[in-house]
Amino acid sequence: MRFLLVEDNEGLAKAVLDRLRLDGHVVDHAADISLAEDFSATADYDLILLDIMLPDGDGRNFLKAHRARKDETPVIVLTARSEVSDRVGVLDLGADDYLTKPFDFSELEARCRAVLRRRGGSASNVQRFGGLAFDSLAGTVSVSGETVTLRNRELRLLEIFMSSPDRIFSKAKLVDRLFAYDEDVSENAIEVYVGRLRKHLAGSEVEIATVRGLGYRMSLI
Template identity: 45%
Template sequence: MRLLLVEDDHMIGEAVQELLRAESHAVDWVPDGNQADAALLAQRYDLVLLDLGLPGRDGLQVLRALRARHDRTPVLITTARDAVAQRVQGLDAGADDYLLKPYDLDELLARIRALARRAGGHSDEAYACGEVWLNPVTRQATLRGQPVQLSGREWAVLLPLLARPGAVLSRAQLEDKLYGWGEEISSNAVEVYIHGLRKKLGADVITTVRGLGYMLACQPAP
């Protein structure tokens, strides 16, 4: 997934960015509300982690502007504002979830996964397509019931394909899930991870659609 992290505390921002990248998310980090608003206008994100007490423009203003544009990108507010009235205000402004600082990093990851499942229309925790099965929460993958070890980048490529079986995703769309701003992108990165996935899951599982991109060749499991 590609995430926007809006956090003005440098230590928290660095720690969370490092954590999310270790989980194979592409992360763009901005430290103030004006930059957040500009980023949301310029780039589509799978999820936004939004602090409220920001320089430039308050987090609630960023959120209200986002929703005023009818942009339904999931937003997880992360803030030290712990009054019930403030939490209600944030949720009423259009936030999808609310996490108080200081928060446990494992809980942050769990809430991100939950919001991603909800946004994708998946109420359960697993993605299945034919004989391939993934559980994003436990990071388990199986092929015909047998466990398969995937690298973090292989996960990042396979998950969007598995979430939309039959849809063709371009190389640029898959790169967008792998890299944030300022990260060096190898010209054949996606091809390398696709090759690794085919070795582990079968040569015919991921189909190359010439000139367009990649898709899963299997049918969604019933």
């Protein structure tokens, strides 16, 4: 998954970045609203973690503009305000959830998973496609009942394909979803990861096909 973290506290931001990246997620960090707007205008995110009190304004204004653009990307608000009226206010503005600072990182991870499950219309962490099962919580994959071991980037690539089976993903789109802005990579890296993932799926009823001139598509054989 690709997340956008909008947080000006350097210590907290680093801790959140380290935790989410350890889970294998791609995370871009914006310390103010202006940079957050630039990021959200040029990349597709699965989830936004949004602070309220930012150097150049109120995060709620970013949230309002985000929803006014009909952008349905889920937003979890991170706030030091514990009053009920404040929490109700951000939910009414379009936030999907909120977390009061200070928070436990395991709760942050759990709320991220819950919001993403709701977005996908699922009550479970396990996604299935043919004989393929991917558990996003445990980070495990099984093919026809047999467990296979994937590295973090391979897991996230599989997660992208499983989010939209039969959809064609261009190399550029996969680079956008798999790598943060501060990572210098070329589209050739996608060929490498797709090749590795194909080897893990060999012998299953699922294939990742090359669609000439367009990209890749995961489908049933």
